[in-house]
Amino acid sequence: MQQLSSPPSAKPRILVVGDIMLDRYVIGEVSRISPEAPVPVLAAKHEENRPGGAANVAANISAMGGRATLLAVVGEDSASTELEACLQRYDVNTLFVKDSQGGTTQKTRLVVGSQQIARVDRDVRPTGQTQQRLLDEFERQVKGYDLVVFSDYAKGTLDRLPEFLDVAARQGVPTLVDPKRVTPAFYRGAYLLKPNNNEFIGLFGAYGSDQELVAKASAAIDELQLQHLVITRGAKGMVIVSAGGHTDFVPTRARDVFDVSGAGDTVLAALATELSAKRSISDAVHRANVAAGIAVSHPGTYVVSEQEIDAQDNDFSHEHPKVLTEDQLKIALVNPRLHGKKIVFTNGCFDILHPGHVRLLKAARALGDVLVLGLNSDDSVRKLKGPSRPINNFAHRAEVLAGLASVDYIVEFDAPTPLETIQYVQPDVLVKGGDYPVADIVGYSEVTARGGQVLALDFHNGYSTTKIVDEINKTRKS
Incomplete structure (x- = not known):
């Protein structure tokens, strides 16, 4: 079994690899319909950029107390510069592999108040040559980290994930994976796999009861040589199934759900940070559950801080989450x-x-x-x-x-x-x-x-x- 090596007193060194994107928000008001077509006209009042995908995972890790480095593919374009500026706000170190033939994935959301009225996607897949350069850079870098997080959005960056996992295994570095594929063998040898409910069903088949879910998860752990499976199930909370037979059902933290965008990224970041800090899997999932509750109570992707988790996790703030100390308020x-x-x-x-x-x-x-x-x-x-x-x-x-x-x-x-x-x-x-x-x-x-x-x-x-x-x-x- 791979051991997490960062000393408890140090910030854990976490390498994030995966599909990144620049999330743009164009926020404004609608007061009329276009004379050109039956569509609303958005009068833009405010625009903002946020890190998306694996970039959101890295930003959350940094805010939660880890030392995050992001290894990813970007284009030689202004979007990559804007995305790097977003990440600098959260003190994320970036190792960008530039793809001159591609570009940086972008998602532009048109928002009125707190309601999205449209989304424009610009998805870019890296070339085979760029994927090889990324793998080569990963081989050079991985031994300097306590843990690796793979955030797979199935946009091409991790098409060769089994090779990445093999490299990490040879270096003895544990790996956490957020899956998007439906081929179980693709994730063989990961330390922890974190599918949501639909992803779990796509990988391992439908289940009719909690007992059947645990049985399928246990079989997958044995077959794929995993240490942990953490299944997120929305309002039903999370399920932990670990090698050796440990199982736990973690109820969701009751919060007003505003927007579930990026909640999976938040959970992945919290698991990585907490496990790197030597917490048990149960404690790590508990903290990740708290973090997810905070994230979904805000519009759009939201970066959750360690202090916010601490504030929600103590008894008084759990009962009265609006009452903060000076440091928590800042x-x-x-x-x-x-x-x-x-x-x-x-x-x-x-x-x-x-x-x-x-x-x-x-x-x-x-x-x-x-x-x-x-x-x-x-x-x-x-x-x-x-x-x-x-x-x-x-x-x-x-x-x-x-x-x-x-x-x-x-x-x-x-x-x-x-x-x-x-x-x-x-x-x-x-x-x-x-x-x-x-x-x-x-x-x-x-x-x-x-x-x-x-x-x-x-x-x-x-x-x-x-x-x-x-x-x-x-x-x-x-």
């Missing part, structure tokens, strides 16, 4: 910023939640795409409101606020003012409720200096925590 805001989302910030004690609070937060959220709420710590509330406050401690206040659809993230601050929090959040819009001049709002200078907006929203008369507390005290006395 990471959580990376992807929204990369995708051009507008960050709104507001703050307060919110000791007893009342309609005025709810209306303020709803209005604040409407000013952007992500609302971050800075919530005073218990000590901070006492300093501001007196020794009898807060009525509700931080955990209780945070749990209630996390239940509001308008609130995306909550972060605690202990200082008398939220200035330090504002400085690391760097909001595009800063909001406070009240009728005082905006220039008096804490953080005004810092936000406006970066071109941001500062707004004082209407205060809703008749609603006040202090007033509620006074009414309760009067009722007690009477």
Whole structure:
């Protein structure tokens, strides 16, 4: 059995090989039908590029704590340059084999709001000569890595995968494979094979029960000399079948599913990173399951960070995934910023939640795409409101606020003012409720200096925590 060799204290060195693509998103609005044909006219407002295919796997590995190197074929074109720029954002090292006769695969999605209305694909297959150059480069590089990930989208890069697997086996480097072919022998000798349910059926045949699935998987492990089969089954979770008879059924993590694009890439990246870090197969699949839940809750392909997985994986954040530490919040805001989302910030004690609070937060959220709420710590509330406050401690206040659809993230601050929090959040819009001049709002200078907006929203008369507390005290006395 191949052993994962990276010492626990080092970042695992992971080589990703496979079909890569540049995912383009053209986002805009539709308000009319073309006079030339019965099709909608998209008025483009924003464009962005994201790494796709094996490039998405590499970006996720890097964000999850691995040292990722991507070995792949690209064309001598502007798309390869743009894709490399995307990967640099995630600190992915690239070993590109240029194919002068081909090009870089691209997928362009036309999006209105969060809905795709069309996709334009430019698929390019590498020549036989380029495939040989790729294999030669792999032979030179593989011994320097702890693990190799093969991300096969059946677009030609891995047409000679059995030869790659043989090279890795001779060097004693474990291999993880995301399959797309229907010939089982194509994957003989892999350390771990990760098909989805349809891919499993295509490779090993349909099954009528969980027991039959395990039997087919066990037979495949023996026949193909695998160590693990991890089958992803969408809402049914994942199944682990390992050499030696270990079997486990892992339920899915309940999340609102927004978009399943790239979820398989996320799982593959998490498995590679976790196994390279010496985690057991059960722990690795558990973490991959958490990562997949995060990925599908965002539109389009999404790069999941180690900090996001940690935040979802501890008990408090599992129950209250919106409540983050300062470090977790910084990471959580990376992807929204990369995708051009507008960050709104507001703050307060919110000791007893009342309609005025709810209306303020709803209005604040409407000013952007992500609302971050800075919530005073218990000590901070006492300093501001007196020794009898807060009525509700931080955990209780945070749990209630996390239940509001308008609130995306909550972060605690202990200082008398939220200035330090504002400085690391760097909001595009800063909001406070009240009728005082905006220039008096804490953080005004810092936000406006970066071109941001500062707004004082209407205060809703008749609603006040202090007033509620006074009414309760009067009722007690009477």
